[in-house]
Amino acid sequence: MDENHPVLSIVVPMHNEQDNLDYLFERLKDVLDRLSLSYEIICIDDGSRDRTLPMLVKHHYLDSRIKIISFSRNFGKEIALTAGIDYANGDAVIPIDADLQDPPELIEALISKWREGYDVVYATRRSRLGESWLKRFTAGGFYRVIDKIGSITIPRDTGDFRLLDRRVVDVLKQLPERTRFMKGLFAWVGFRQTSILFDRQERYQGRSSWNYWRLWNFAVDGITSFSLLPLKVWSYVGIIFSLFAFLYATFLIVRTLILGVDVPGYASIMVAVLFLGGIQLITLGIFGEYLGRIYEEVKGRPLYLVRDRYGLDDLPAPP
Ligand code: UDP
Ligand code: MG
Numbered sequence: 001m002d003e004n005h006p007v008l009s010i011v012v013p014m015h016n017e018q019d020n021l022d023y024l025f026e027r028l029k030d031v032l033d034r035l036s037l038s039y040e041i042i043c044i045d046d047g048s049r050d051r052t053l054p055m056l057v058k059h060h061y062l063d064s065r066i067k068i069i070s071f072s073r074n075f076g077k078e079i080a081l082t083a084g085i086d087y088a089n090g091d092a093v094i095p096i097d098a099d100l101q102d103p104p105e106l107i108e109a110l111i112s113k114w115r116e117g118y119d120v121v122y123a124t125r126r127s128r129l130g131e132s133w134l135k136r137f138t139a140g141g142f143y144r145v146i147d148k149i150g151s152i153t154i155p156r157d158t159g160d161f162r163l164l165d166r167r168v169v170d171v172l173k174q175l176p177e178r179t180r181f182m183k184g185l186f187a188w189v190g191f192r193q194t195s196i197l198f199d200r201q202e203r204y205q206g207r208s209s210w211n212y213w214r215l216w217n218f219a220v221d222g223i224t225s226f227s228l229l230p231l232k233v234w235s236y237v238g239i240i241f242s243l244f245a246f247l248y249a250t251f252l253i254v255r256t257l258i259l260g261v262d263v264p265g266y267a268s269i270m271v272a273v274l275f276l277g278g279i280q281l282i283t284l285g286i287f288g289e290y291l292g293r294i295y296e297e298v299k300g301r302p303l304y305l306v307r308d309r310y311g312l313d314d315l316p317a318p319p
Contacts, residue, residue, distance in 0.1 A: 005038075005089055005090075006037075006038040006039050006040045006065070006089060006090050007037040007038050007039065007090055007091050007092065008032070008035075008037050008038070008039040008040070008090045008091070008092055008093075008094065008111075009039070009040050009041075009042055009084075009088035009089060009090030009092070009093045009094070010028060010032070010039060010040070010041045010042065010093075010094050010095075010096060010107075011042050011044070011081060011084030011085060011088060011093055011094065011095040011096070012024070012041065012042070012043045012044070012084070012095075012096055012097070012098050013044045013046055013077050013080035013081055013084065013095070013097070013098065014043055014044060014045055014046060014048060014052050014056075014080075014098045015046040015047065015048055015052075015074060015077070015080075015209050016048045016049060016050045016052060016206060016209065017048065017050075017052050017098040017099065017206060018048075018050045018051040018052050018055055018206075019204075019205035019206050020098050020099050020100060020204050020205050020206060021052065021055050021056065021059070021098070022055075023100065023204060023205075024098055024100060024104075024204075025041070025059060025066070027100065027103075027104045027105075028041060028096075028104045029063075030104075031104045031105055031107050031108060032107070034108070035107070035108065035111065037111075039065060039090070040065050040066075040067055040088075040089065040090065040311075041065060041066045041067065042067050042068075042069065042084045042087055042088055042312070043056050043066065043067070043068050043069070043098075044068075044069045044070075044071065044080040044081075044083050044084050045068060045069070045070040045071060046071050046074050046075060046076070046077065046079075046080040047071050047072070047073040047074030047075065053068075053070055053308075056068045056070075056310075057310060060310045060311055064311055066311070067087075067309075067310060067311035067312050068308070068309065068310040068311065068312075069083050069084070069087060069306055069308075069309055069312060070306065070307045070308040070309070070310075071083070071304055071305065071306060071307060072305040072306070072307040073305075075303070075304045075305075077160075077209075078180040078181065078182050079180055079303055079304050080304075081095050081160060081180070081182050082180050082182070082303060082304070083303075083304050083306070085164075085169055085172055085173060086173060086315060087312050087315065088169065090166070091165070091166045092111070092114055092163050092164065092165055092166065093163070093164045093166075093169050094107060094110060094161075094162070094163050094164070095160045095161065095162065095164075096161055097159070097160075097161065099203045099204055099205070099206060099208075100201060100203070100204040101159075101200055101201050101202070101203055101204075102123065102159065102161035102198075102200070102201075103198065103201060106123055106161075106196070106198050107163075109196050110123065110162070110163040110196065111163065113163070113194055113196060114163050114165065117192065118165075118192045118193065118194045119164070119165040119167055119168050119191035119192045119193065120162060120163065120164055120165065120168055120186065120189075120191055120192070120193040120194075121162060121163040121193075121194055121195065121196065122155060122158050122161070122162035122163075122186070122193065122194075122195050122196075123158065123159075123161045123162060123195065123196055123197075123198050124155060124156070124157050124158045124195045124196070124197055124198070125157040125158070125159070125197075125198065125199070125200040126197045126198060126199050126200075127199045127200060135215075138212075138215065138219075139157075140156075142219045142222070143156045143157075145219075145223065146184075146222055146223060146226065146227070149223070149227045149229040149230075150184075150222075150223065150226040150227045151188075151226050151227065152184055152187045152188050152226050153187060154183050154184060154187045154222075155187065155195060158183070158195070159183075159200075160182055160183065160186075162186065164186070165191070167191065168186075168189055168191050171189050172185060172186075172189065177225070177297065178293075178296050178297050178301075178303060179221050179224070179225050179293055179296065179297075180303070181218075181221050181222045181225045181226070183222070184222055184225055184226050188226070220289060224289055224290055224293055225293075230286050230289075230290075231286065231287070231290055234283045234286075237279065241276070241279075
């Protein structure tokens, strides 16, 4: 088996996952050894503050197929995934969560679809155990919105757990954007995609690092990355308002000419001013969302900073 060119790269982003580690590797190895393929497990320590890194290092020395990228701080799951994909050497790459919400046993099914010739095999949740109705509801809303106004269709109830063929990985690595909305990028690239169904499990140990504010920002990232509608809709809103304003102005002029000056009107003026002021602020905010992202792109800072690496070579310098 060639250590530097395995068939399969498993990519695991980890943020404070010390209690899941041992069990994760046990389950993963169980499955992978049964497949009799060469593999590597690339773990990204995304600025964990617990014992995730020392435990990973221990595992690395026990089994050199477990490789580690340790970030200088927390960069977020999307970026951790990006790093994993950058460093992966396999012919196929499978990102998987560390908390065992994505059952490793499914890897077998992913691989058999891959063997049939698909480039992307994603795992779609049949059910979501242990998630509140609010999370399900907001997630549902998000998929509907992006489907309507985005330039892509993101498969519903699908996380990052999927198999990516080398072809797709090479394309993903070339995408230069800083806002890494991976689910969207996976869909955007196209290629031959198919899905399999599974039951999403509850988190094994520890807590989810996502709160609603983070999820909201995640959703905004997704929408701004794949739709320009929020930016463009305002000219149409403006046209409609101007039309109404014109009609109303005509009415007022005619009425004043016929009936003379009419002083009352405080309420209607206030309503109009406040309403339009609100709309203008929203517009500005939306411009700001896009502008901020343009600024991020222009700054061109590296996506992540690696503090330590175990078992992985330097990345070739970007072209
Ligand atoms: N994760 C990460 N960086 C973060 C947050 C999460 O690498 O800043 C990892 C986390 O360790 C886990 C995966 O991303 O492996 C999914 O995270 P989590 O279970 O918290 O999210 P959820 O399942 O609730 O969507
Ligand atoms: Mg989870």
